[in-house]
Amino acid sequence: MSVLVYLENWEGKFKKNTFEAAQYAAKTAEMMGTSVIGVTFGTISDDAAELGKYGVSKVLNLSGDDYNSFDNYKIAAALKEVAAAQNCDTLIVSGTFNGKAVAPLYSVMAEAGMITNVTELPSSVAPLTVKRSVFSSKGFVNYSTEASSKVIVFIPNAVGVVAGSGSAEMTESNVSLGDLPQTNVTNVDRVQGKIPLPEAERVISGGRGLKGPENWSMVEELAELMNAGTACSKPVADMGWRPHNEHVGQTGIAINPELYVAIGISGAIQHLAGVSNSKTIVVINSDAEAPFFKAADYGIVGDAFEVVPKFIEALKKFKA
């Protein structure tokens, strides 16, 4: 039995998420002493050979009208058919928005034991056991499944990627889907030139301490300098200073970047719940008593309107 991995692409391009999924699957397959097969949908413009660097040498590409726009049922059903045809009992999915829509459908179709919100590689493969985050990162627990079919959804950035050598071969493939419930995509609105939060390795985030939306240009400048995504606290999104998709925390997006810089954010428990998994946390706050400092690695007590411009200057100097 092999491991199958859903290799998502965005308008034909692979991203770090894709490579992370490939690597997660390859390492799981290695633990199981078996091989790994990748599946990708639609027309691919990137070089699929790249995927080999992350341990997946065999990739099937399913293209055609069915896959021109995202349809969670079609992807789930196709993965199920490929899993059956290729003798795969374990599916690996990155927890992107699309991945999270596909996986539960797949689990019902393939009668698979499903474990989501996974933070590490499996600790054992018989039975398959993995650590997952619960209570919005306030706890962790090992889940295992003895179901004959399995699906694991890991949190983007949970395990990271390290490119090795190797090359992948992509072959065209197709499966018949049968009758499925339908949704039709009528419009896709993608924000250009921004790094989507779940996959951002560095995130610069602003809170109510920044006083108003007009003050976000320094956050954006900092983000650009560090190749980071931008985020905000919940009230900032609720007041319409920033778009909702930037709201991080327990009721927004949970992230686990390498670096999280919190500017003018108090560090309420609900905010921390979504960001405390960040590997390094920098807190800039004018109040030395702000609770966020207890969760920080580096803290700066000061007025954001003085500190952030100096931070930007220092970064520019460093980069030059």
Add this chain to the structure above:
Amino acid sequence: MKVLVCISHVPDTTSKINFTSDNKEFDKNGVQFVINPYDEFGLTRAIWLKEKQGATVTAINVGKAETEPTLRKALAIGADDAIRIDADATDGFYVAQQIAAVAKENNYDLIIAGRESIDYNGGQVAGMLAALLNQPFVNACVGLEVEGSNATLMREIDGGKETLTASLPLVIGGQKGLVEEKDLRIPNMRGIMSARTKPLAVKPATDGASRVQVGSFEKPAPKSAVTMVEADNMDELVKLLHEEAKVI
């Protein structure tokens, strides 16, 4: 139009999370429970469908008697009736099977669940329920309009939004955007009074399997002490981020 809103009963977001001494279970001692925040947005959206389009709204929970105050709160906010399936919500698949069994009997036009529960963060029930019912599924749903038997929906995608159409019946995994924070309904006195007499049916569980086993819980490793950097020494911060944290 008949709308079913799935309500997960979860610790209040301010709760400190502890586990029992053997780490086998979540310790509910002293914890306040609330309607899962994602479900609050769905519930308010359903009540708008009731007020503007004459829908009937049923709230459902899979849980033991302790979850009834949470269902009563949903009634106080405006649901017409509620169903509690008397069972421990052991895992997402088990819950989805229980709700699917009720849905098959009652033919709802629209089932609104949340994108995820903030307790176990499964993100499974909505999609599994859709697949069990063989109905269209839109996850991370941030917009929903219904006209006759057609729905226009918006969902969040990585770095943007997608607009979709589908026909009822359908299942969504909802979140903020279905309604905004300021639109959320808080139960008022009249709502609370009338909730006491609204029907809350308790149904026995149907057969269902769990496919996962839960091992022992642990808390996150404690953070090491913070390193303070002087506000006028940002060169030092950059140096630390580069040399010590190795993140830039």
